Amino acid sequence: MNVAVIGLGLIGGSLLRALAAHGHRVTGYDAGAETREAARALARPAPGDRTTGDAWHVAESVAEAVAGTEVAVLAVPLPAIPDVLAGLDGYPGLITDVTSVKGPVRDLLGDRRFVGGHPMAGKESSGFPATDPRLFDGCAWVLCLEPDDADPADWLALARLFTRIGARVVPVTAAEHDRAVAAISHVPHLLAAALSGVLEGNPLAGTLAAGSFRDGTRVAATRPELIAAMCGGNAPAVRRVLAGVIDDLESFARELELGDPIAALTAGLRRPSELRRAWPPGPGEPVEVPAEVEALLALGRAGGWVSAINDGTVAGLRPETDRNRS
Template sequence: MNVAVLGLGLIGGSVLQALAAGGHRVVGFDADPATRATARTAAARARTGTRWEVAGTVRDALAGTDLCVLAVPFPALPSVRRELDGYLGLVTDVTSIKGPVRELMGGLRFVGGHPMAGKETSGFRAADRGLFVGCAWVLGLEPETETADWLELAALVTGLGARVVPATAAEHDRAVAGVSHVPHLLAAALTGAIENDPLAAALAAGSFRDGTRVAATRPELIAAMCGGNAAAVGEALDEVIHTLRALRTQLSEPDPVAALRPLLAPANATRSAWPPVPGDQAELPARKDVLLRLGRVGGWVIGVDRPHRKVTAMRPETDRNPS
């Protein structure tokens, strides 16, 4: 497949390199000349057969391609979208919010996407062609989504080693608010608590490191992510605040140890059961209702049979009725 990747940061650069390593012809573009230069240098050093091209303009990158991957930050999408007018290929994105992106993409053959992978570091130098191996990659299914387009992307994504999770934009945005966006805000709050406490900073160890890793993400990226999904993030944050207040109340009880235990037990059970254990493998028809049900029960697609419009799917062992 001939693919254009617009935006060569961590995710876009990783997509570019992964597709090139998979044998696809890939052309990248980034608005930053320094990033383009870095990507060109890296391409020249890559092994033959895994190299990519870097274009000087969006139009040059799109020329002759079948697929465009939008990997620019959400605030930059409207201007990039205008340059896609007249593009006949399939379009997807890697943005961490889906509802607003879906609204922007009217008039295009569009399937929203979001690989649940990343690092606290950013930029093309942080890119890694193996970043998506084993990760969940959401592909949006909406009333306007063409099933053939969805299957084409699902085949491409599973070819990169990712697990495809079908979901609507609204379902995605609600889910990631709790598991991705709010954790960035919590990490920022936890990190801020030691800003003026050098003793605490010296004593911080594993729990602080693991709980605050994403606070090292560039602030503008966190703000765009959370602000772009403000309604869902607000609701998820309210739930966390409610839980924190309940925990704070228990600390004032005569026996705080006994009072805290029942509130902490459900979280322990949930975390101990994560990630979901794969159950049975199934061959499913590539119907929207079947695919969306698979996603809603926590299942994923690992293979695609496009000619027969079927998928090979896995579901958690807790679910026994994928269709």
């Protein structure tokens, strides 16, 4: 397939490299001249390498990057998408994205040929030097479907493309995605930022901090602009989830004021402990579902994912959510 990747940061650059490694013809573009040159340098054969041609091409504009391609992937933060769209005027191909919020992107794309996407992959480092062509191995990659979509052909084409580079494709609506990621990604970034504040003026805390602090604050090292874009772009859902988390923390604070705080906390912590120990759910049985919108959405809503696209059917897996079942 002939694919353009617009934005060559961690996700876009890793996708550029993964697609090239799987034999696709790929063109990349990034607004940063330094990033473009880094991508070109990595694509060039090493001295003495007999390989002819580059692994991918790096263009000098959005319009040049997408010319003649079948798919354009927007791998830029939400605030940058309107500028990118100006370079896609008249583009007849399929557009997808990797943005961490889906409703606002869908609104921006309007009636263009578009399938929203979001690979649940990443790390605290960013930029093209951090890219990894195996970043998506085993990752959940959301591809959005809506109940009123008449023909899932474009969705199936992207699902085939991404499953073949190792991703597990999860079909959900844009609204379902945004509610879910507010809880498991966006609010955790804010919590990590709040926890990291304890290091301010507290060198002893910095010396004593170990595994629990490291794991709980890892994503706070993400570029602030990226955290702000994803949380601000999903503000309504983030506010709702954050309010629930604040209520839980205030409940713990009240329990600490009781006559027997240990007993009170133990009771309050039991259910969260059970939930975390049961995650991730155990592997379930492979399933086949029709290549139809409602069947695909039902699979995603059950926590399942697509592993391969076959002729007329979709191969997937519906996870086992009850670990006590024999």
